[in-house]
Amino acid sequence: MSRRRFLQLIAGLLAGSTVTPLPAASVKRIVVVGAGIAGLTAAQTLHQQGHSVTVVEARDRLGGRLWTSNRWQQMPVDLGASWIHGAKDNPLSALADQIKATRLTTRYDNTLTYNSQGKPLSDAETRELERWQQRIDTALESAQSANQDQSVQAAVHKALGWDSLTVREHQLAQFIFNSTLEQEYAGGIHELSAYWYDAAAAFRGDDTLFSKGYQVITEHLASGLDVKLQHTVQKLEWSNPQVSIQTDRGELQADHAIITLPLGVLKTGQVAFSPPLPARKQTAIDTLGMGTLNKCYLRFPTAFWPDDQDWLEYIPTEPGAWTEWVSLQRVAGWSVLLGFNAAERGKRIEQWSDAQIVADAMQTLRTLFGNAIPDPLDYQITRWNADPFARGAYSFNSIGSTPDMRDHLAERLGNTVFFAGEATERKHFSSVHGAYLSGLRAAQQILDLNKG
Ligand SMILES: Cc1cc2nc3c(=O)[nH]c(=O)nc-3n(C[C@H](O)[C@H](O)[C@H](O)COP(=O)(O)OP(=O)(O)OC[C@H]3O[C@@H](n4cnc5c(N)ncnc54)[C@H](O)[C@@H]3O)c2cc1C
Structure with a gap:
């Protein structure tokens, strides 16, 4: 993605959810699998560009590995990620500034x-x-x-x-x-x-954390989106030009799908792909590590x-x-x-x-x-490793893996299925900002494809 285009997309997200109307024939039906930060970022970007976007999420809540608990009154604690790691020039800091989210600095x-x-x-x-x-x-x-x-x-x-x-x-x-x-x-x-x-x-x-928890970011990114919670995706049938997404509560058809399943979930094979994933994407899934x-x-x-x-x-x-x-x-x-x-x-x-x-x-x-x-x-x-919709905390480069494998994981399947999520980021894997950037990347791929 060019730096200029990337900045334009971020500016769109910062400006809030103003939707640019598209002529009906240009509107694409897009299903985003996963309402973590990668999925919400991609979905919000495409929604703002006038496309018809549905997010399907297995859990009964937004955020995925961003999960603020409000069990203790006036003490919202993050059970997933807590920090913006390296707050200077971090795109998440700009997003947090925009929504005036108070942050605290641990040293x-x-x-x-x-x-x-x-x-x-x-x-x-x-x-x-x-x-x-x-x-x-x-x-x-x-x-x-x-x-x-x-x-x-x-x-x-x-x-x-x-x-x-x-x-x-x-x-x-x-x-x-x-x-x-x-x-x-x-x-x-x-x-x-x-x-x-x-x-x-x-x-x-510095490393900064949100005084009200990371929920302020997920709620902002989810505003105006059609999110179907408690819909577990079981199978994806992809063959140009359509994709069918089968969930435990019915099937959705789309022109494009963005898959943000955590690497740990992809490793289990609990979501089937038909036709099967290309060999080098499968090798990346098998070889990259998912940590706890x-x-x-x-x-x-x-x-x-x-x-x-x-x-x-x-x-x-x-x-x-x-x-x-x-x-x-x-x-x-x-x-x-x-x-x-x-x-x-x-x-x-x-x-x-x-x-x-x-x-x-x-x-x-x-x-x-x-x-x-x-x-x-x-x-x-927390028990992130046992969590069926995470199967670990975040990805790492295990013995036998190479940075190229992150690119293989990110590769699209034809013009139909696109991939995002922290593990797909060669440079910023394992972080919230990496997941966010991956969501922008996948959204941009779809926008480029449908230009004009
Ligand atoms: C304990 C912990 C601490 C961390 N600390 C930090 C930190 O301080 N700073 C930092 O930058 N990063 C941190 N991280 C990493 C960060 O949280 C992740 O990199 C980031 O949140 C991943 O976002 P994502 O959108 O790629 O994935 P996810 O948030 O996992 O989103 C994927 C979504 O897909 C859903 N899903 C799974 N299976 C299915 C299915 N079959 N059908 C439908 N939906 C499905 C999941 O429920 C989830 O909502 C931490 C992670 C953990 C666990």
Whole structure:
């Protein structure tokens, strides 16, 4: 898409939902599968250009992996994405400005790291951790110029002489693997490609979150759209010039369809394509990774942790167990802690009951802040991997995958079926802004096709 055209489309979305009428013969029937941000962005863009758009969504709500919970009065918390990552020049910041959405900035320099005994790191311990971080960074840099791809784990284990390290050294290194790699990319280090794990581009600037939650964006993008909730797509029959979309509540016919199914859902094959998907798209689906990141919000009567910090980190004895916490006290004034579990550990604890997860989290918090701290007043827990309409949190570049595979995933099927969604973005996969850009791209493809 040309930069000029792209800016025009964004300007359209920013201006609100004014619909440009088209002559009846030029109006196309378009079905968008999925009411996440990719689907809503594509649908709103095409709707504004005068096309007849229907969005079909399996869930009983909008947003997909954007999901603001309003269970706690005056404390809307995001169970899916929270942040605009890199707010400067990020297209989502422009959208948020337009709807005057208040944002809060969490800062990584407001981070306190605790050792395995629950004490804040001493200066000597901080320097030791920095040395390990440097060794790991060097190992990963050299893995990126090696002759062959390997997993991040294979690369760092070899470079660090893993088998000769002490238990404590293992804990330090595993903390770095989890806090800087697995929590960010959602894949385990044994799955992440050493060549491509960090291939996504980033916007500059702070990470900001919405004081009323990401719902403000999804609601804005959905305004005026025909969205059919609780319609699960089961099969797509595509052959030029028509596409038939079969749902559990009937069939829709369209000139074009835009598929925004999460990579995790595409991997299960629960939506059938007839004719089958081309081989290289199927290979991309099979090879790219779908990661796990789960959240556990705990609400307390008052903050018992350092309330000037945004991030609390912990070097656990069990790899990946509650290494990262966000405090909402400083930014929002809420006595709420958000604990994360990513990759293998994130997947594993989905099998536990809520009570087990909360007890496990509280054990860590008692290690950090003492046995006298109160139990939470309430909690909210996610299980993104088990979610049938997500099957994971977001995509990552797994060993064996290449950036080209993202393009293959994005490739259209003739003039009929188009693809969007975070995983289809070569440069901005795994993010909300990537999904948003992919929605604009798919809408533009349809507009280009129907020009004149
Ligand atoms: C816990 C977590 C934290 C995250 N944190 C951040 C963050 O802070 N910042 C950031 O930039 N990104 C973050 N992300 C990633 C971000 O949320 C996603 O990249 C983005 O929301 C994906 O949007 P999408 O439109 O591509 O997919 P989705 O939002 O998943 O939309 C796809 C839609 O398709 C629907 N669907 C699935 N199957 C069917 C079917 N058979 N029929 C009909 N509909 C179907 C789904 O219900 C869904 O609504 C996070 C994700 C998670 C899970």
